[in-house]
Amino acid sequence: MKLKKLSWIAALALVVPFKTASAETATLVGSDTCIACHSEQAASFNSSNHGKKISVTKKVAADKTCESCHGAGSLHAAAAGDKTNAGFATIKNPTKTDSKETAKVCFTCHQEKATMLWNTSTHAQNGLTCTKCHSVHNGQGPKNLKKSANETCYQCHSKQKAEGKLPSHHPVDEDKMGCVSCHNPHGGPMGNLKGESVNETCFKCHAEKAGPFAHEHAPVTEGCTTCHKPHGSANASLLKQPEPYLCLRCHKWPHTETTNNANAESSTKIIDRARCTDCHSEIHGSDYKSTFKN
Ligand code: HEC
Ligand code: HEC
Ligand code: HEC
Ligand code: HEC
Ligand code: HEC
Ligand code: HEC
Ligand code: HEC
Ligand code: HEC
Ligand code: HEC
Numbered sequence: 001m002k003l004k005k006l007s008w009i010a011a012l013a014l015v016v017p018f019k020t021a022s023a024e025t026a027t028l029v030g031s032d033t034c035i036a037c038h039s040e041q042a043a044s045f046n047s048s049n050h051g052k053k054i055s056v057t058k059k060v061a062a063d064k065t066c067e068s069c070h071g072a073g074s075l076h077a078a079a080a081g082d083k084t085n086a087g088f089a090t091i092k093n094p095t096k097t098d099s100k101e102t103a104k105v106c107f108t109c110h111q112e113k114a115t116m117l118w119n120t121s122t123h124a125q126n127g128l129t130c131t132k133c134h135s136v137h138n139g140q141g142p143k144n145l146k147k148s149a150n151e152t153c154y155q156c157h158s159k160q161k162a163e164g165k166l167p168s169h170h171p172v173d174e175d176k177m178g179c180v181s182c183h184n185p186h187g188g189p190m191g192n193l194k195g196e197s198v199n200e201t202c203f204k205c206h207a208e209k210a211g212p213f214a215h216e217h218a219p220v221t222e223g224c225t226t227c228h229k230p231h232g233s234a235n236a237s238l239l240k241q242p243e244p245y246l247c248l249r250c251h252k253w254p255h256t257e258t259t260n261n262a263n264a265e266s267s268t269k270i271i272d273r274a275r276c277t278d279c280h281s282e283i284h285g286s287d288y289k290s291t292f293k294n
């Protein structure tokens with residue numbers, strides 16, 4: 001009986017070290033080992049932006065490059081392509097790891113301001129990975145993108161692509177600007193916008209609307225998107241509704257009695273006065289008149 005127990009322990013002692021051996025952490029083997037089996041990926045890598053610059057800019061020794069992203073590869077290499085061997089899957093494929101895990105690999109080198117808010121971004125929260133848009137081995141477009149910047153966005157945002165074809169739109173399709181003129185796909189202080197707010201984003205190009213004005217129009221201060229659509233509209237000037245209905249959401253028509261005197265005839269005929277901004281032309285704010293007239 002005692003002897004039997006002892007032999008069990010002896011057997012266990014034999015098994016345990018064997019088990020820990022297979023759960024051992026991988027160590028670095030160097031790029032030459034990888035290249036022996038992955039000559040195709042090594043070729044694509046070497047001709048990529050990364051392959052050309054990593055050693056120069058980041059001082060990653062040439063024999064350490066592969067494993068700087070894929071992790072230490074001794075167990076994977078020892079598995080010799082046998083997918084049933086537990087060691088095989090210890091190599092990291094950044095297209096298969098989750099959003100944060102992939103980002104962690106990229107962030108070992110990338111601490112650009114543009115990517116700082118990634119983990120809180122709508123994209124990360126919806127499970128997008130860096131490699132959805134970028135390819136390290138085969139980035140075709142600028143910035144190692146798989147496609148041009150706008151095409152990258154259109155893959156998932158067909159609604160905004162369609163809006164860009166409406167009569168009034170920002171010239172994105174015309175290539176005068178891009179989705180990334182207003183958005184940072186890596187996240188921003190407000191959703192995926194580049195600016196601190198909607199208005200700050202618009203002021204980058206429409207600074208003349210920023211004021212401050214002696215007489216501010218409350219909805220403008222509140223946000224450009226109170227009246228405008230950002231991507232496209234069937235109405236002139238990217239408006240959410242055509243005039244005068246846009247204004248009538250918040251204002252009464254006709255004018256009060258005093259102002260009716262000024263427009264005695266026409267004030268009651270909305271059709272004739274479809275454009276409130278014919279008279280209230282400084283609609284974004286004015287230094288002269290509180291009624292935004294010239
Ligand atoms: C003995 C050959 C061999 C060696 C050495 C080797 N690999 Fe592999 N590796 C393979 C095979 C086979 C596959 C599976 C390929 C397939 O499915 O098309 C693979 C797959 C991969 C994958 C994809 C894994 C996945 O889950 O999608 C990555 C990444 C990878 N290897 C990187 C490396 C790196 C980095 C090294 C060097 C540390 C390396 N390999 C060394 C044979 C090898
Ligand atoms: C800067 C990070 C990085 C470095 C360095 C790198 N890779 Fe990759 N590798 C990736 C990413 C990301 C992918 C996913 C496909 C892509 O983005 O191009 C990938 C995919 C792979 C795959 C999976 C099969 C495939 O084609 O998708 C293999 C195999 C591979 N790399 C091997 C290598 C080898 C060998 C080296 C060294 C010569 C290397 N990688 C260097 C990031 C890297
Ligand atoms: C070992 C360091 C290293 C790692 C890890 C790394 N990169 Fe890079 N990356 C670089 C270097 C170096 C450049 C070239 C920068 C330059 O042109 O000056 C670069 C360039 C880029 C660019 C183009 C930047 C530009 O301004 O044009 C993108 C996009 C990029 N990497 C994405 C990624 C992604 C996505 C990952 C993770 C899958 C990743 N990188 C992992 C070092 C790295
Ligand atoms: C939804 C698509 C998308 C995802 C996901 C994405 N990027 Fe980008 N990335 C872009 C686009 C588009 C650009 C070009 C932006 C521009 O030109 O203003 C870019 C630019 C970059 C640049 C260059 C920065 C610069 O200042 O010009 C780096 C570095 C980069 N990305 C790294 C990453 C990393 C790391 C991740 C994951 C944490 C990631 N990207 C995720 C689309 C994406
Ligand atoms: C792989 C799919 C995918 C790609 C590619 C992609 N997005 Fe997204 N995007 C999403 C998902 C999913 C959401 C969250 C749900 C939604 O609003 O549709 C989202 C949300 C957004 C939002 C709303 C953010 C918020 O907080 O309200 C903006 C803005 C955005 N994406 C811009 C872009 C831009 C710009 C590009 C191209 C550089 C891009 N996306 C590429 C999938 C994608
Ligand atoms: C002129 C600036 C601008 C351009 C260019 C632009 N957007 Fe937007 N986008 C915005 C603003 C502003 C919002 C609304 C943000 C808010 O109110 O929270 C928005 C919202 C979004 C949203 C959230 C859903 C929605 O429609 O409100 C997505 C997704 C989006 N944009 C994708 C894109 C894509 C894809 C492109 C390129 C075709 C693009 N945007 C071009 C300014 C812009
Ligand atoms: C990157 C620069 C840029 C940014 C940022 C930008 N715009 Fe524009 N905007 C343009 C350009 C370029 C035009 C077209 C001017 C032309 O065709 O003469 C335009 C035109 C317009 C028009 C007139 C459209 C028409 O059909 O006449 C409106 C309204 C407008 N933008 C509102 C906005 C709003 C609101 C924002 C913020 C959400 C914004 N813009 C952000 C560049 C920008
Ligand atoms: C109260 C509604 C309203 C708000 C809020 C508003 N706009 Fe406008 N905007 C208009 C109207 C109406 C027009 C058309 C004027 C015309 O046809 O003469 C217009 C036209 C424009 C134009 C094109 C003509 C021009 O004057 O250059 C731009 C650009 C513009 N708005 C930008 C902005 C920006 C940026 C904001 C936010 C700071 C904003 N708008 C907020 C009502 C508004
Ligand atoms: C989202 C609501 C909203 C929209 C839309 C709007 N306004 Fe206003 N407007 C206000 C508010 C709030 C004030 C300031 C309070 C007040 O004096 O009634 C104001 C003030 C004014 C004034 C000055 C009133 C005074 O007594 O000095 C004029 C004129 C005016 N708006 C014209 C317009 C015109 C024209 C449009 C359409 C292009 C328009 N507004 C669209 C909310 C709006």
Ligand code: HEC
Nearest residue numbers: 244247248251253255256259262263273275276278279291
């Ligand atoms: C023919 C020119 C003209 C047109 C068109 C016009 N207004 Fe006026 N509006 C005036 C004048 C004049 C005043 C009084 C201005 C003053 O006292 O400085 C005024 C005053 C206002 C005021 C200030 C409060 C009030 O009721 O007295 C508001 C709000 C207003 N207009 C909104 C509108 C809206 C909304 C439209 C379009 C439906 C519109 N206006 C079209 C000329 C016009």
